[in-house]
Amino acid sequence: MLPKIFTNVPGEKSLAWGRRLGEVECRNTTFLSEDWPIFWERAEGANVWDVDGNRFLDMTSGFGVAGLGYGFTAEALRRQSDVLMHAMGDVHPARVKVELCEVLSQITYERWEGRKGKCLFGNSGFEAVEAALKTAVLATGRTGILSFEGGYHGLGYGALLGQGIGWFREPFEGQIAKVTERIHFPKESEGLETFRDELGRVDGSKIGAVLVEPIQGRGGIIVPPDGFLHELRAWCDEVGAILIFDEIYTGFWRTGKMFACDWESGGRQNDEDARLESRGPSEGNQARLESRGPVVPDLICLGKALSGGFPISVCVGRAKVMDAWPESGGEALHTSTFLGNPMGCAMALEAIRCYRSQGMEGVVQHAADQLEFGLSRLVSLNVVKEVRGIGLMMGVQMDSGERVLDLVKAMLRAGVIALPDGPKGDVLALTPPLGISGEEMEFSMELLKGLIEF
Numbered sequence: 001m002l003p004k005i006f007t008n009v010p011g012e013k014s015l016a017w018g019r020r021l022g023e024v025e026c027r028n029t030t031f032l033s034e035d036w037p038i039f040w041e042r043a044e045g046a047n048v049w050d051v052d053g054n055r056f057l058d059m060t061s062g063f064g065v066a067g068l069g070y071g072f073t074a075e076a077l078r079r080q081s082d083v084l085m086h087a088m089g090d091v092h093p094a095r096v097k098v099e100l101c102e103v104l105s106q107i108t109y110e111r112w113e114g115r116k117g118k119c120l121f122g123n124s125g126f127e128a129v130e131a132a133l134k135t136a137v138l139a140t141g142r143t144g145i146l147s148f149e150g151g152y153h154g155l156g157y158g159a160l161l162g163q164g165i166g167w168f169r170e171p172f173e174g175q176i177a178k179v180t181e182r183i184h185f186p187k188e189s190e191g192l193e194t195f196r197d198e199l200g201r202v203d204g205s206k207i208g209a210v211l212v213e214p215i216q217g218r219g220g221i222i223v224p225p226d227g228f229l230h231e232l233r234a235w236c237d238e239v240g241a242i243l244i245f246d247e248i249y250t251g252f253w254r255t256g257k258m259f260a261c262d263w264e265s266g267g268r269q270n271d272e273d274a275r276l277e278s279r280g281p282s283e284g285n286q287a288r289l290e291s292r293g294p295v296v297p298d299l300i301c302l303g304k305a306l307s308g309g310f311p312i313s314v315c316v317g318r319a320k321v322m323d324a325w326p327e328s329g330g331e332a333l334h335t336s337t338f339l340g341n342p343m344g345c346a347m348a349l350e351a352i353r354c355y356r357s358q359g360m361e362g363v364v365q366h367a368a369d370q371l372e373f374g375l376s377r378l379v380s381l382n383v384v385k386e387v388r389g390i391g392l393m394m395g396v397q398m399d400s401g402e403r404v405l406d407l408v409k410a411m412l413r414a415g416v417i418a419l420p421d422g423p424k425g426d427v428l429a430l431t432p433p434l435g436i437s438g439e440e441m442e443f444s445m446e447l448l449k450g451l452i453e454f
């Protein structure tokens with residue numbers, strides 16, 4: 001539904017809740033001012049209602065969580081919470097945990113390689129990353145990590161090892177082990193040369209884990225050149241490192257494929273491939289093109305849209321790699337109170353069932369075409385430096401962070417929720433729910449164009 005705004009935004013009630021919160025929450029958590037934030041009362045589909053009764057259109061999917069819209073897994077939650085809200089995840093687990101592990105194995109390693117994958121659950125996304133980093137240590141005996149500038153993997157101490165946006169790390173640097181090498185994350189427009197040079201200088205014998213987002217999200221919606229993941233895969237194979245794809249943001253059709261790494265199996269093409277193909281299938285060219293099969297990570301981290309709204313995350317890995325963990329003798333080395341929570345598992349099962357039954361490629365493609373068309377009309381405006389992204393994960397690079405912040409606030413006043421992104425906040429991120437309607441998308445695009453022109 002289109003937005004409907006009855007009050008100033010934020011309205012009186014939101015402002016009052018803001019004052020109350022300011023008294024009792026850590027002051028670093030929620031940004032509070034006269035024009036920010038609105039307090040949410042309920043949400044459905046692509047809409048959010050605030051405490052003042054205003055209806056908004058959420059072009060963020062609530063940080064990418066509300067895959068097919070708010071509430072699409074609510075019925076599964078209701079059914080599960082009626083019978084079992086909690087189990088003893090690593091001792092006497094819920095039945096649904098088994099079912100979810102089986103489905104996660106099917107959609108990852110069984111789909112990619114015809115072999116089972118194994119799961120290690122967490123609650124928040126960063127916990128899946130930490131589980132992956134621990135797995136890599138056990139599998140390789142090496143503590144070194146290779147990660148990327150601009151990379152974002154969450155803010156737990158383990159995940160901070162991979163953090164590529166410096167200011168998230170800096171106050172805590174003294175408690176973070178110096179085990180990480182960070183190299184440049186290449187943009188699509190730059191090609192792979194700088195990345196190759198920098199990778200060539202890394203001492204692979206020390207690296208146990210290569211941690212990477214196939215498309216950087218929080219770093220400013222940065223799409224790497226096609227072939228990037230293939231080269232990382234080849235490097236990991238050469239030096240014996242574990243390749244970890246952090247698909248917490250990009251997973252579950254955000255980019256138009258089930259996972260962003262699925263694009264490297266032929267959906268996108270770099271210039272060189274296009275040239276090779278146009279030259280025809282000489283034997284050498286053919287072999288090179290055919291060698292570009294799917295890029296399969298050793299471990300994949302998933303969260304956010306996995307459940308559509310419950311804090312559950314997972315690291316799924318090749319069984320051979322995951323079996324680096326010793327068999328449990330009664331004490332798990334890595335677990336937590338809520339591991340494999342039955343409500344989260346039931347919601348994730350329902351979310352994956354919905355994604356698999358809806359012909360998502362078509363659903364996302366349709367909305368993505370509309371989004372791309374809307375954004376293409378912005379590129380001629382002089383404050384817009386670049387429009388980039390894939391599927392329903394798009395970023396508008398603008399000339400300054402202030403410009404994006406003003407724009408985001410103006411959009412909010414008009415009823416559309418959006419967020420700044422990138423280390424400097426100068427990217428407007430648009431990641432709407434996958435099931436957004438044509439009318440909703442058109443409204444947002446018209447609004448955005450009008451506000452930028454103004």
Ligand SMILES: Cc1ncc(COP(=O)(O)O)c(C=O)c1O
Nearest residue numbers: 124125126152153154217248249
């Ligand atoms: C790629 C990526 N990894 C990890 C995380 C951390 O997830 P969480 O905030 O649920 O811990 C995020 C969160 O935005 C993310 O985008």
